Every structure is written in structure tokens, then in C-alpha cells.
Amino acid sequence: MFSFCADPKSLEGAAWFACYLTSGTHLAMYWSVGTVMLLLALAAPAAMAFGFAGALAARSRAAPLALAGRGYIAMVRGVPDVVFFLFVPIAVDQGVEYLRHLWLCPDWTEPVRRGADFVVCPVAKMPPSTAPRFAHDAWAFALALLAFALVFGAFAANTLRGAIEAVPRAQVETAEAYGMTPAQAFRRVVLPQMWGYALPGLTNLWMILVKATPLLFLLGIQDIVYWARELGGSKTQVYAYPHPDWRVWYFAALLAFYLTLTWGSERVFARLADRLARGQATAAGERLRRGRA
Amino acid sequence: MKTVLIAAALALAAAGGAAAQTVRLGTEGAYPPFNFINESGQIDGFEREVGDELCRRAGLTCEWVTTDWDSIIPNLTAGNYDAIIAGMSITEERAKVISFTQNYFPPAxxxxxxxxxxxxxxxxxxxxxxxxxxxxxxxxxxxxxxxxxxxxxxxxxxxxxxxxxxxxxxxxxxxxxxxxxxxxxxxxxxxLGGGVGMGLRQSDTDLRDKFDAAIASMKADGSLNALIVKWFGADAATF
Known part of the structure; x- marks a missing residue:
């Protein structure tokens, strides 16, 4: 980074720290904050999409659809999250490779499972072994994202289902009396009002999602927790910047990072809750009305 | 003459096909001086130098991947990478699941x-x-x-x-x-153990033979011993 960093072993004090904290591995750690934020930015809407689909399916009048929706919610909620995080990426990865193998290599006669080995033909590899490192990282990240969306989608589905059903039935009846179809009534009456009921549950989910991001590390993705452990560990003279066990400082930095993130989220959600409660016939709406009067 | 030319062309095509294949090497990156991640984020250490030289001698394009030690064997058998080069001792128990090359680091x-x-x-x-x-x-x-x-x-x-x-x-x-x-x-x-070797999928006999031959050639010309002395000191056990 700096020109005086060429020979780290000759440095002392502030110069040493300036070079140490801007080394390639530290820059990688700072970038990994971006990985965490990207996961949050993509996993939240993806989980909402899964959740909405799950909630609508579970409430559907078509029996198979309702069964699928309820089955999805019950299955994910009934299995430890970590098991799902370990299972989904491996299952999807091998499933995709197996389907590509059947599609791309119909003439391949050797079995795919040989003892402990899982071997598909080279062109079926996902991503192909010739792909750049970035492609491998992106694929692993996408699999992790899918696991997050599946797990958090099931919880969101239950929250959203409860919120849909919390909108007073009388309002839907009134909408129908005005001649709206069920779909119109849902879109114009239920959908705008349900968010106030859903928000506390969704806020909880977001907080849990933020705190679950270190599971990336479990899936072999180099997130901020991976780097904290890697960089914090004691380093001998083989390394350019030897130091004793500094993990406690790195984990303290992680603590500060996550606290800032959740504290900021709380503030955003508090404002959003006020916004959604305005004009609603709920305790929060009444409080806002009196406050303004 | 014609058959010789065809044979040569075929051999070239085969070699070209093999060279296009990238071999992914899995390591832990936390076991200095065998393998570690240096200050610029690259995999470094004794095994980095040995692995790069083995790939050069075997005519392979290699790429390095890091993984947790705990899942290093399952990730190999699942096909996430093609070889383990991570200070892994050759043991009978592991040899039931994966196959090893000859050792590139003597029993220590x-x-x-x-x-x-x-x-x-x-x-x-x-x-x-x-x-x-x-x-x-x-x-x-x-x-x-x-x-x-x-x-x-x-x-x-x-x-x-x-x-x-x-x-x-x-x-x-x-x-x-x-x-x-x-x-x-x-x-x-x-x-303990039979020295450190590279681990490969048991079905991947071609690749094992290539690395085995490359290790043998590094042992024969003394370049492997030179690397051992460079990373582990003059009193380290050599071949």
C-alpha cells in the first residue's frame, strides 16, 4: 500500500501498524464486509419473495398448493437451521451437476458415485474447472444465498400469513360489498394494511438474518468472521507481520461491526413502523394521532 | 512415416486436451511453514513451491483453493477440487477413502x-x-x-x-x-504416519500417476530436498 512497506520487518510503531492494517489480507477483510452486505441486500428480498409465495400458497384454496406451502413452512421450521445450511448447498450443487451430467454426457458409462467419490464428466462440472476463481466464489455465494432465502423465507411466510389474517375481516367484506373481486380486495385493502402487522415479525427476522451471516464462514466463504480468525491468530516469523494471538481484538472489532449494523437497523425499522401505523386503527396509530393533535 | 505423423498428431492433441484442464489444488492455508496465507493474501509456504513445481513438471495448469481442514477430504471426494496438498500424513485410515501419491515430505x-x-x-x-x-x-x-x-x-x-x-x-x-x-x-x-503425500480421489488414477511421477523426478534431481532445507532448516529430514 505505502512505499515504506517494502520491508515490514524493519518497521516499528505507527509505521508498522499502518503497513500491517493495509496488507493484502487486511484489504481482503475490509472487502469481506462488502460480501456480508451483499448477502444481506440479496437475501432479504429473496427471503421476502419465498415468504410471500409460501404465505399465499399456504392460504390457497387449492389443496395441493396449500399442502406445498404448509409443508415448506413446517419442514424448514422443524429442522435446525445449520443442518439446512449444510444440506442445501451440497444437495443443490451435486443435483445441478448430476442433471448437467445426464444432459451433456449421455454417452458416459462410468457410474457417478464410485465409493466415496462423486464424479461427473468434466463439462458437467459447475462451474467448470477452467473457470476463473471469481466464478467459483460466485457459485458458492449463490448456493449460500439460496440456503438463506429458503430458511428465512419459511419464517417470513409464517409472519406474512399471520399479517394477512390480522387485517380485519369486516374491511374485506366491505370491499366485496363494493363489488371488488377477492383479488382486488386483497390488492387494494389487505396488502396496504398488512405491513403494519407484519413489521414486528419481519424486524425480528432481519435481526436474526444479520446475526446469521457468519454462517457464510461455515460454507467456506471467506467472510468477515473467517478473516478475523485467520488474521487474529498468532503469526511466526515466516509471516511478514509476526504478532502474538490477537484474536480478541479482531473479535471485538466484529462485535462493534455487528452492533453498529443492528443498531442502525433498529432506527430504520422504528421510523418505518411509525410510517406504517399512521392512520391505522391500532394502538400505535392512535398514539401517533394523539401525538400530532 | 505417415503412421508416425498421425501418432504424433494424436499425442499432441491428447496433450493439448490435458493442458486445457485446470487442476485445482486444495490446501488449508493455516499450517506454516507447510502452507499459509501470506500478507498479500496468496497461498505461500513449502507446499506452494512444491505444488507449483509439480504442476510445471506434469504439464498441468494448477489453481489453489483454501478450505477448512475439517472438510478437506469430503470436499475432495465431492469434486470441489482435484488434489489435497496440505501437510496431510499418509495413513491407512485415510487411504481407505482417498488415494495418496508417494510422500513428498519424509516421515517426521x-x-x-x-x-x-x-x-x-x-x-x-x-x-x-x-x-x-x-x-x-x-x-x-x-x-x-x-x-x-x-x-x-x-x-x-x-x-x-x-x-x-x-x-x-x-x-x-x-x-x-x-x-x-x-x-x-x-x-x-x-x-507417526508415512510422511506427507498428496491426496486424490480414488477414481482419479491418471492424475495420481502424473503427480507421482513428478514427485519422483523432484526427488531424483534433489530439488525437493533443496525446498525442504529452505523451509524447514538444514537439520530437517530429507530424502
Whole structure:
């Protein structure tokens, strides 16, 4: 980074720290904050999409659809999250490779499972072994994202289902009396009002999602927790910047990072809750009305 | 003449096809001086140099991947990479699941390190999970505490969680020497395993033969010994 960093072993004090904290591995750690934020930015809407689909399916009048929706919610909620995080990426990865193998290599006669080995033909590899490192990282990240969306989608589905059903039935009846179809009534009456009921549950989910991001590390993705452990560990003279066990400082930095993130989220959600409660016939709406009067 | 030309063309095509294939090498990146991640984020160490040279001699394009030690064998058999080169000792137990090349690092001693010379090596002993050292501690009658990374086994001894750590002596040596007397070797050294080799899928015999031949050629011309001395010092065991 700096020109005086060429020979780290000759440095002392502030110069040493300036070079140490801007080394390639530290820059990688700072970038990994971006990985965490990207996961949050993509996993939240993806989980909402899964959740909405799950909630609508579970409430559907078509029996198979309702069964699928309820089955999805019950299955994910009934299995430890970590098991799902370990299972989904491996299952999807091998499933995709197996389907590509059947599609791309119909003439391949050797079995795919040989003892402990899982071997598909080279062109079926996902991503192909010739792909750049970035492609491998992106694929692993996408699999992790899918696991997050599946797990958090099931919880969101239950929250959203409860919120849909919390909108007073009388309002839907009134909408129908005005001649709206069920779909119109849902879109114009239920959908705008349900968010106030859903928000506390969704806020909880977001907080849990933020705190679950270190599971990336479990899936072999180099997130901020991976780097904290890697960089914090004691380093001998083989390394350019030897130091004793500094993990406690790195984990303290992680603590500060996550606290800032959740504290900021709380503030955003508090404002959003006020916004959604305005004009609603709920305790929060009444409080806002009196406050303004 | 014509058949010779065709044969040569075929051989070239085969070689071209093989060269297009990228071989992914999996390592831990946390076991200096065998393998570690240097300050610019690259994999460095004895195995980095050996692996790059083996790939050059075998005519392969290689790419390095890091993975947790704990899942290094499952990730190989699942096809996430094609070879393990991570200070992994050749043992019968592992050879049931994966196949090994001949060793590129001779059988070496494992040793105990502790805070004082009178530490009890039959007390609580730290070792990295799924290592031959962990297996040995469990058999020795001591209480084994396992850790995911080698660094955590050292930290456990320093903060008093364990009486001693049991690991490859070549890994412990720089740590003990640089500890300023805080850590010392205790007890007897133990010879374990059949040296360090590369691990491959059992179905991948072609690749194993290629690396095997490359290791043999590095042993024959002394370049492997030169690398061992460079990374482990002049008193390290060589071939």
C-alpha cells in the first residue's frame, strides 16, 4: 500500500501498524464486509419473495398448493437451521451437476458415485474447472444465498400469513360489498394494511438474518468472521507481520461491526413502523394521532 | 512415416486436451511453514513451491483453493477440487477413502509443547481435529481436546486450557523458538504416519500417476530436498 512497506520487518510503531492494517489480507477483510452486505441486500428480498409465495400458497384454496406451502413452512421450521445450511448447498450443487451430467454426457458409462467419490464428466462440472476463481466464489455465494432465502423465507411466510389474517375481516367484506373481486380486495385493502402487522415479525427476522451471516464462514466463504480468525491468530516469523494471538481484538472489532449494523437497523425499522401505523386503527396509530393533535 | 505423423498428431492433441484442464489444488492455508496465507493474501509456504513445481513438471495448469481442514477430504471426494496438498500424513485410515501419491515430505516426528518442562503429557492435550496426532493422543490415555485450526491448539496451551499441544514438530519448532522461552518441548518425540503425500480421489488414477511421477523426478534431481532445507532448516529430514 505505502512505499515504506517494502520491508515490514524493519518497521516499528505507527509505521508498522499502518503497513500491517493495509496488507493484502487486511484489504481482503475490509472487502469481506462488502460480501456480508451483499448477502444481506440479496437475501432479504429473496427471503421476502419465498415468504410471500409460501404465505399465499399456504392460504390457497387449492389443496395441493396449500399442502406445498404448509409443508415448506413446517419442514424448514422443524429442522435446525445449520443442518439446512449444510444440506442445501451440497444437495443443490451435486443435483445441478448430476442433471448437467445426464444432459451433456449421455454417452458416459462410468457410474457417478464410485465409493466415496462423486464424479461427473468434466463439462458437467459447475462451474467448470477452467473457470476463473471469481466464478467459483460466485457459485458458492449463490448456493449460500439460496440456503438463506429458503430458511428465512419459511419464517417470513409464517409472519406474512399471520399479517394477512390480522387485517380485519369486516374491511374485506366491505370491499366485496363494493363489488371488488377477492383479488382486488386483497390488492387494494389487505396488502396496504398488512405491513403494519407484519413489521414486528419481519424486524425480528432481519435481526436474526444479520446475526446469521457468519454462517457464510461455515460454507467456506471467506467472510468477515473467517478473516478475523485467520488474521487474529498468532503469526511466526515466516509471516511478514509476526504478532502474538490477537484474536480478541479482531473479535471485538466484529462485535462493534455487528452492533453498529443492528443498531442502525433498529432506527430504520422504528421510523418505518411509525410510517406504517399512521392512520391505522391500532394502538400505535392512535398514539401517533394523539401525538400530532 | 505417415503412421508416425498421425501418432504424433494424436499425442499432441491428447496433450493439448490435458493442458486445457485446470487442476485445482486444495490446501488449508493455516499450517506454516507447510502452507499459509501470506500478507498479500496468496497461498505461500513449502507446499506452494512444491505444488507449483509439480504442476510445471506434469504439464498441468494448477489453481489453489483454501478450505477448512475439517472438510478437506469430503470436499475432495465431492469434486470441489482435484488434489489435497496440505501437510496431510499418509495413513491407512485415510487411504481407505482417498488415494495418496508417494510422500513428498519424509516421515517426521511429532512432539509435545507446553508452558513448562514438567508439564503432564498424559493430562489434557490439545491437537487439531482429524489429525494423526489427535488419534495418537486419544490412544495415549491423555484427555484429548480438539480444535479446528492448528493455531487454536497453541492458544489453548498458552491460556492454560490444555497442559500441552501435540503436533508435527516441524510446525511447532518456529513457534517454540520464537516464544522467548514461554513454550518448551516436553516428553518424547513420536514417529507417526508415512510422511506427507498428496491426496486424490480414488477414481482419479491418471492424475495420481502424473503427480507421482513428478514427485519422483523432484526427488531424483534433489530439488525437493533443496525446498525442504529452505523451509524447514538444514537439520530437517530429507530424502
Amino acid at each position: 516426528a511429532s512432539a509435545y509443547a507446553a508452558l513448562s518442562a514438567d508439564a503432564n503429557v498424559k493430562g489434557i492435550v490439545a491437537a487439531q481435529v482429524n489429525t494423526i496426532q489427535a488419534g495418537h493422543v486419544a490412544e495415549s490415555g491423555a484427555t484429548l481436546v480438539e480444535f479446528a485450526t492448528p493455531d487454536e491448539t497453541i492458544a489453548a496451551v498458552r491460556n492454560g486450557q490444555a497442559d500441552a499441544v501435540f503436533a508435527d514438530k516441524d510446525f511447532l519448532k518456529p513457534i517454540v523458538e520464537e516464544s522467548g522461552g514461554a513454550l518448551v518441548f516436553v516428553g518424547e518425540e513420536v514417529q
